[in-house]
Amino acid sequence: MASPTSTTRNPAGRPDPLTLEVVELIGEVVARFHEDYESAAAEHALTGAQARLLSLLCLEPLPMRRLAQRLKCEPSNVTGIVDRLEARGLVERQPDPADRRVKVAAATPEGRRVARSLRESLRFAREPLAGLSDDERVALRNALRGMLG
Amino acid sequence: MASPTSTTRNPAGRPDPLTLEVVELIGEVVARFHEDYESAAAEHALTGAQARLLSLLCLEPLPMRRLAQRLKCEPSNVTGIVDRLEARGLVERQPDPADRRVKVAAATPEGRRVARSLRESLRFAREPLAGLSDDERVALRNALRGMLG
DNA sequence: CTGAATATTTCAGGTTGTCAAACAACCGGG
DNA sequence: CCCGGTTGTTTGACAACCTGAAATATTCAG
Numbered sequence: 001m002a003s004p005t006s007t008t009r010n011p012a013g014r015p016d017p018l019t020l021e022v023v024e025l026i027g028e029v030v031a032r033f034h035e036d037y038e039s040a041a042a043e044h045a046l047t048g049a050q051a052r053l054l055s056l057l058c059l060e061p062l063p064m065r066r067l068a069q070r071l072k073c074e075p076s077n078v079t080g081i082v083d084r085l086e087a088r089g090l091v092e093r094q095p096d097p098a099d100r101r102v103k104v105a106a107a108t109p110e111g112r113r114v115a116r117s118l119r120e121s122l123r124f125a126r127e128p129l130a131g132l133s134d135d136e137r138v139a140l141r142n143a144l145r146g147m148l149g
Numbered sequence: 150m151a152s153p154t155s156t157t158r159n160p161a162g163r164p165d166p167l168t169l170e171v172v173e174l175i176g177e178v179v180a181r182f183h184e185d186y187e188s189a190a191a192e193h194a195l196t197g198a199q200a201r202l203l204s205l206l207c208l209e210p211l212p213m214r215r216l217a218q219r220l221k222c223e224p225s226n227v228t229g230i231v232d233r234l235e236a237r238g239l240v241e242r243q244p245d246p247a248d249r250r251v252k253v254a255a256a257t258p259e260g261r262r263v264a265r266s267l268r269e270s271l272r273f274a275r276e277p278l279a280g281l282s283d284d285e286r287v288a289l290r291n292a293l294r295g296m297l298g
Numbered sequence: 299c300t301g302a303a304t305a306t307t308t309c310a311g312g313t314t315g316t317c318a319a320a321c322a323a324c325c326g327g328g
Numbered sequence: 329c330c331c332g333g334t335t336g337t338t339t340g341a342c343a344a345c346c347t348g349a350a351a352t353a354t355t356c357a358g
Contacts, residue, residue, distance in 0.1 A: 030182045
């Protein structure tokens with residue numbers, strides 16, 4: 001379809017050096033991101049899983065089932081995580097008037113406060129991003145969009 | 150020091166929309182990366198932690214202590230992971246002739262084979278990267294380098 | 299030689315994750 | 329209406345990961 005001689009197409013067969021380097025770099029960024037996320041969560045006495053779940057619930061209340069889908073894990077696993085957050089008053093289970101089987105998990109005001117504080121303490125990508133010029137940030141955004149699209 | 154009116158500098162104070170979007174995008178890339186890594190590991194009957202440790206040992210044998218440093222966890226944790234890999238013949242503990250306290254973990258030939266197969270099955274970043282042009286890949290590489298520098 | 303420091307392991311305890319089974323509630327067809 | 333199948337949540341048993349403290353063995357400095 002495209003370029004006559006080389007470039008642009010990279011069929012999984014033989015990874016070119018550029019792609020390899022980018023993969024390597026992404027690996028490092030992922031590692032740092034995770035590190036920072038975990039330690040920011042720990043500063044708020046949360047585990048990574050608890051922080052992710054709480055952040056989700058701060059956007060909107062969700063039934064346990066949907067929560068499991070978002071977190072890509074089994075619903076039975078979500079039960080325990082919500083249990084622990086509920087025991088600390090950061091989350092509560094509400095009955096769903098439309099379907100008495102489902103329990104909707106929602107962040108409490110305290111939970112939202114903790115989540116906000118958590119979000120603000122996340123320097124993970126902000127700090128390294130500060131070292132980039134606007135042009136570089138735009139290029140980065142476009143490349144990332146392309147990867148996800 | 151730098152730009153007169155705006156751009157380039159972004160002191161953590163007020164995150165601009167561009168930075169916010171990039172942070173969001175990085176979050177998604179990180180999530181996908183992790184997903185793919187875990188499932189690639191699972192295809193080889195490895196957990197994520199086991200896959201990371203085995204990959205490290207394929208570069209060079211390492212004492213338990215250093216392994217813990219690389220994995221950013223406690224040495225007592227490494228004991229168990231190496232135990233399980235050793236039970237499957239993928240890793241072995243060797244005595245260090247220079248210091249009888251230390252045990253050096255090394256990948257076995259079988260371990261190296263599994264690790265190679267694992268590495269090859271990692272489509273995580275390769276596939277999304279395939280959708281990018283060379284120019285975009287170069288821009289992405291430069292931005293990532295900038296973030297890590 | 300003695301005592302402090304280091305490398306590894308063991309143990310107890312907590313969190314995350316899976317899977318199978320139980321239970322309640324919904325829903326559609328007789 | 330009621331019955332059977334499906335769906336949402338929880339519970340239980342189990343494995344892995346992870347931490348912290350204590351035990352053990354070895355090194356090293358004085």
